[in-house]
Amino acid sequence: MDFSPSARAAELTAAVREFIAAEIEPVERRLRRPAGAPVEWRVPDEVRELQRRARERGLWNLFEELSNVDYAPIAEATGWSFLAPYVFNCNAPDTGNMEVLARYGTPAQQEQWLTPLRDGVIRSGFAMTEPGVASSDATNMQLTAVLDGDGVVLDGRKWWTTGVGHPDCRVLIVMGLTDPEAHRHARHSMVLVPIDTPGVTVERMLDTMGFLDEPFGHGEVSFTGVRVPAANIIAGPGQAFAIAQGRLGPGRVHHAMRMIGLAERALHLACERGLARTAFGKPVMNLGGNRERVADARIAINSTRLLIQHAAWKLDTGGPLAALSEVSQIKVAAPNVAQQVIDFAMQIHGGAGLSSDFPLAAAWTAARAVRIADGPDEVHRGLIARIELAEHGAAR
Structure with missing residues (x-):
């Protein structure tokens, strides 16, 4: 098996990362809503302008253009930013809905709904x-x-x-x-x-x-x-579960890799904070086993990334039924790893990590929510165990 991205995917991943750092992150910092501020259900003009520029540069609907293995590193890159998936027209639930319409929709349904969704x-x-x-x-x-x-x-x-x-x-x-x-x-x-x-x-x-x-x-x-x-x-009456099976596999790869991107950002913030702050005469990173926690976080992130890439490869080569266990594995592993790394980063930040001054509280909430969304951990663990035990002759 080969998880190496194609030349095109590597080029797009680099372009996405550059766009996020140079264009999206400054806007995201400005738009972060302080706790207690009025909620506005609107899209700021700055964000619509980011979408226009992303589309102009060909960074648009990339999940449709690439295989699961090739799209995985791009999904990870967008996990670094809450705005990025939307800016690139690659956010849930629209990606999944577009995939459903593209794969199962009639020409009339595609014309009415898929085309304007693709266009944003x-x-x-x-x-x-x-x-x-x-x-x-x-x-x-x-x-x-x-x-x-x-x-x-x-x-x-x-x-x-x-x-x-x-x-x-x-x-x-x-x-x-x-x-x-x-x-x-x-x-x-x-x-x-x-x-x-x-x-x-x-x-x-x-x-x-x-x-x-x-x-x-x-x-x-x-x-x-x-x-x-x-x-x-x-796709006709009674087809919802068949559609869901085709929809959820790739979508869970996207979610899982975005969780890896979120964990990477949390670890980055933890390292910066831990090296910049001192307590009891030492950098915070040198206190209380924090270096070991950094090492554990790196091991967990890298291991989970490989698990997700393997699931993406199974989806590409064998389809959803061949990757049932692998997709459930990443659905359990990725948000749990992200939650653990983010929790560590919050601890390093002290009280600041609980505030809206940093993205960590929102990141922790997102990771915790994904452990329930698209099926709770327990359901996926049950499926993994059923498939594993069936290989040893156990009845369902």
Whole structure:
């Protein structure tokens, strides 16, 4: 196996890193919202200008252009910055929604939604998790998407619908129950629902441990008698789980590598702070086993990066089914490593690490949230163990 990026990917990775350092980081520092400041659900003009310049330089929709192995280092580079994925039009859930439309959408669906998403003209949301059931088991889903003549009618409630707070959000991909009598993995459908459809209501925006993640946000959305054409069903009724299987593998590589980028930034900040500050007559880095913690962080980051690259290679060479265990492994490993490294960096920074003066509190929250998003650690560990034990003859 070879994890080396192609010449094109190496060139793009270098360009992305340069753009982040020179163009994005100064803007990100200026835009960091102090705690208690008013929340603004808008995209600053400076950010739209960054998008324009990124697209002008060919740093746009790179996840579509490259293989998983080639895109992985670019995803890591964008993990260094909260703004970078959005600036390069490579942010969730839009990347996953674009991949779904590109792979499973009809020409009409692609023309209406995929093209403007690729152009960055609109944003989208993905509505799967529900407040009334344990959504770690997606077959628990209660929102209904019932065929009615030439339409499909949706009733129910979703939450943690990422991106629904964005002022440019125009469409949601909603997963709902269509046929409760079908096989448990053939009961559900994915439906394109324009956000301005009558009966769609954003009930509230949800904070994640105090962070609202504006201007994207995570919302609770109700669907009351929402009717859209049956032609808005993606790949046909009952195909939601098959689509999700194809969607989530590459998306988890993106998430995991961004976690590595986030961990790298945290370690960088920890080293700078630990060498610059003194306590008890010594640099902070020379106190309390901090050097050993730096070493452990480096080992953990490098090991996890290789694990993710291996999963990306398996996806490229064998497809989602061949990489089920590997994708679950990185989904568990990457955010846990990032959380541990960020926690260490916060400790090195003392009280400052808990404040909005540094990006560490937001970074820790992001890493902690990813341990639940797209399936909690326990679900992925269960899948890894089931695949491992099946090789030794264990029944499911």
